[in-house]
Amino acid sequence: xxxxxxxxxxxxxxxxxxxxxLGKFFRDVNKYITSLILLFLLIISILxxxxxxxxxxxxxxxxxxxxxxxxxxxxxxxxxxxxxxLCIINLIGFLSAIYSISYISRYTSExxxxxxxxxxxxxxNGVVLSGDLFNIFVFLEISAIxxxxxxxxxxxxxxxxxxxxxxxxxxxxxFLILFGIGFIYWKTKTLNIADIKEVFNTGYDKSYYxxxxxxxxxxxxLKAAIIPFHAWLPDAHSSAPSPISAMLSGVLIKAVGIYVIxxxxxxMFDVSEGIAVLITALGALSMAIGVFLAIGQWDIKRxxxxxxxxxxxxxxxxxxxxxxxxxxxxxxxxxxxxIGGGLFHLINHAAFKSLLFLNAGAIEYRTGTRNLKxxxxxxxxxxxxxxxxxxxSMSISGIPPFNGFFSKLIIIIAAVMxxxxxxxxxxxxxxxxxxxxxxxxxRYAFYxxxxxxxxxxxxxxxxxxxxxxxxxxxxxxxxxxxxFPQIRDAVLTPAINILMDSAKYSSPILGM
Amino acid sequence: MIVYLxxxxxxxxxxxxxxxxxxxxxxxxxxxxxxxxxxLFFALVGYIxxxxxxxxxxxxxxxxxxxxxxxxxxxxxxxxxxxxTAMLMAVIxxxxxxYKTFxxxxxxxxxx
Numbered sequence: 001x002x003x004x005x006x007x008x009x010x011x012x013x014x015x016x017x018x019x020x021x022l023g024k025f026f027r028d029v030n031k032y033i034t035s036l037i038l039l040f041l042l043i044i045s046i047l048x049x050x051x052x053x054x055x056x057x058x059x060x061x062x063x064x065x066x067x068x069x070x071x072x073x074x075x076x077x078x079x080x081x082x083x084x085x086l087c088i089i090n091l092i093g094f095l096s097a098i099y100s101i102s103y104i105s106r107y108t109s110e111x112x113x114x115x116x117x118x119x120x121x122x123x124x125n126g127v128v129l130s131g132d133l134f135n136i137f138v139f140l141e142i143s144a145i146x147x148x149x150x151x152x153x154x155x156x157x158x159x160x161x162x163x164x165x166x167x168x169x170x171x172x173x174x175f176l177i178l179f180g181i182g183f184i185y186w187k188t189k190t191l192n193i194a195d196i197k198e199v200f201n202t203g204y205d206k207s208y209y210x211x212x213x214x215x216x217x218x219x220x221x222l223k224a225a226i227i228p229f230h231a232w233l234p235d236a237h238s239s240a241p242s243p244i245s246a247m248l249s250g251v252l253i254k255a256v257g258i259y260v261i262x263x264x265x266x267x268m269f270d271v272s273e274g275i276a277v278l279i280t281a282l283g284a285l286s287m288a289i290g291v292f293l294a295i296g297q298w299d300i301k302r303x304x305x306x307x308x309x310x311x312x313x314x315x316x317x318x319x320x321x322x323x324x325x326x327x328x329x330x331x332x333x334x335x336x337x338x339i340g341g342g343l344f345h346l347i348n349h350a351a352f353k354s355l356l357f358l359n360a361g362a363i364e365y366r367t368g369t370r371n372l373k374x375x376x377x378x379x380x381x382x383x384x385x386x387x388x389x390x391x392x393s394m395s396i397s398g399i400p401p402f403n404g405f406f407s408k409l410i411i412i413i414a415a416v417m418x419x420x421x422x423x424x425x426x427x428x429x430x431x432x433x434x435x436x437x438x439x440x441x442x443r444y445a446f447y448x449x450x451x452x453x454x455x456x457x458x459x460x461x462x463x464x465x466x467x468x469x470x471x472x473x474x475x476x477x478x479x480x481x482x483x484f485p486q487i488r489d490a491v492l493t494p495a496i497n498i499l500m501d502s503a504k505y506s507s508p509i510l511g512m
Numbered sequence: 513m514i515v516y517l518x519x520x521x522x523x524x525x526x527x528x529x530x531x532x533x534x535x536x537x538x539x540x541x542x543x544x545x546x547x548x549x550x551x552l553f554f555a556l557v558g559y560i561x562x563x564x565x566x567x568x569x570x571x572x573x574x575x576x577x578x579x580x581x582x583x584x585x586x587x588x589x590x591x592x593x594x595x596x597t598a599m600l601m602a603v604i605x606x607x608x609x610x611y612k613t614f615x616x617x618x619x620x621x622x623x624x
Contacts, residue, residue, distance in 0.1 A: 138592065167596065
């Protein structure tokens with residue numbers, strides 16, 4: 001029993017209540033509580049990342065021990081993959097909370113904002129830590145409902161419309177997931193992920209198994225906005241307040257979408273070739289179509305939102321290539337490389353996409369517009385925003401010294417070594433189009449001549465916003481260190497080991 | 513088997529409503545129908561023919577009990593469903609104040 005595990009859920013949940021109560025009596029206490037909670041969570045998640053390594057620790061909620069070696073009660077599991085995602089959630093959450101101190105002061109009812117923010121963090125931490133299928137659903141709904149409310153936080157026409165669309169599609173996704181859980185429970189009579197794996201190992205009906213896999217994939221695919229399910233993402237991500245866009249795009253679609261897909265399809269289902277090819281195809285489609293939809297956008301945040309779809313396509317693609325190789329039983333070292341590349345890109349995407357959304361928020365904060373055609377020449381007046389967004393843009397389009405280059409390189413090398421030359425070429429082309437799209441963003445926003453007839457020039461944004469952006473841009477550079485073998489072994493390899501060998505995940509949980 | 517089919521048909525009725533209805537409130541009602549078909553399915557999964565309520569009586573070990581876990585899951589899911597419906601309704605009320613209509617064809621600011 002590791003007493004650290006429930007803290008990740010309890011502390012932000014308690015924080016959400018405290019903010020509502022204390023916020024009534026003291027002004028400004030809400031922002032400090034949120035920042036402190038997230039700083040605390042960030043520190044313990046980094047400690048967990050260092051300490052966990054290849055170990056798996058289990059927390060049984062309520063102390064229900066297994067009966068006849070069948071787990072009853074809810075299990076929370078912490079392993080290498082979990083701690084990695086926890087670090088991302090709490091890091092981006094902390095920086096977004098700091099950023100919100102200045103940004104959200106424009107809105108009324110800040111208490112609600114910070115309370116919902118803490119709830120969203122609690123939900124995502126819960127999804128990542130949960131070792132129980134239904135518990136994943138419950139935490140997913142906590143984070144989803146608070147994000148619906150946060151998308152609509154501006155309560156203007158666009159925000160409400162986006163939130164409605166998001167809620168209808170999110171609700172649909174929830175029902176598909178719930179149906180999938182129901183079907184799994186019907187056959188296995190258990191909800192524990194490791195136990196489900198054991199029960200399925202004793203034999204199953206092939207077509208039933210495939211049906212369940214498709215249900216789960218489409219449900220979580222809707223949450224992750226993989227391409228045929230992407231309709232809600234550009235609206236929701238562009239309408240939310242900027243720190244929330246950074247959270248949604250940088251963390252939420254990964255924690256409740258990609259993370260769960262990877263976890264379930266590696267550690268719960270057997271890796272089968274059909275599903276692996278399907279996942280690879282979905283990844284390639286999102287990668288290509290996402291970038292083509294992005295290139296024509298003039299609204300900064302919509303452009304960034306479409307790029308989120310495209311970049312998540314890279315992650316799904318490379319994990320899918322890994323799955324294909326595992327299911328065929330050949331070239332295991334290339335599979336390790338592909339999955340490692342996917343996870344690496346996931347971390348990098350969290351850093352640079354959150355940074356880009358924060359930059360977009362900073363521009364909107366000072367100029368009051370999101371339209372690229374109405375801005376220009378901002379590099380002179382907003383040096384910090386301009387330089388950090390330059391780093392992020394170069395990083396997302398894969399220019400060498402920054403982190404995006406290394407992860408994309410690993411993905412492309414893995415695709416070539418696995419023999420998928422066409423996919424490798426596609427990845428290169430998409431990367432080039434991404435570069436073009438971000439050069440457009442840089443040119444129109446920062447380097448073009450400013451629009452005529454403006455008397456007042458925008459100033460640099462306040463300190464908390466600059467602080468978050470600078471820290472994230474440092475991460476954009478530092479994360480490229482993960483390409484080195486020693487650091488990679490400490491951070492990425494435990495996560496890859498868990499995914500490659502599902503017995504490693506299930507045996508400590510079932511106590512075998 | 514026929515009950516499961518009816519449950520699935522209920523799900524499809526809800527899906528049809530979500531896709532074809534133009535009124536925001538009707539879309540939410542259709543979503544609720546889908547939601548309840550899922551709950552019904554869970555209740556069916558736990559049901560065992562001839563089973564009784566799972567209050568264990570040690571003096572009569574031969575009794576068949578229905579599975580209590582899906583019922584607990586459905587209760588949790590109903591609470592979650594209530595929260596989502598309330599949230600949707602709140603957004604619809606705000607939308608009506610802004611657009612003065614429930615028609616989804618006239619609420620189309622976001623495109624592209």
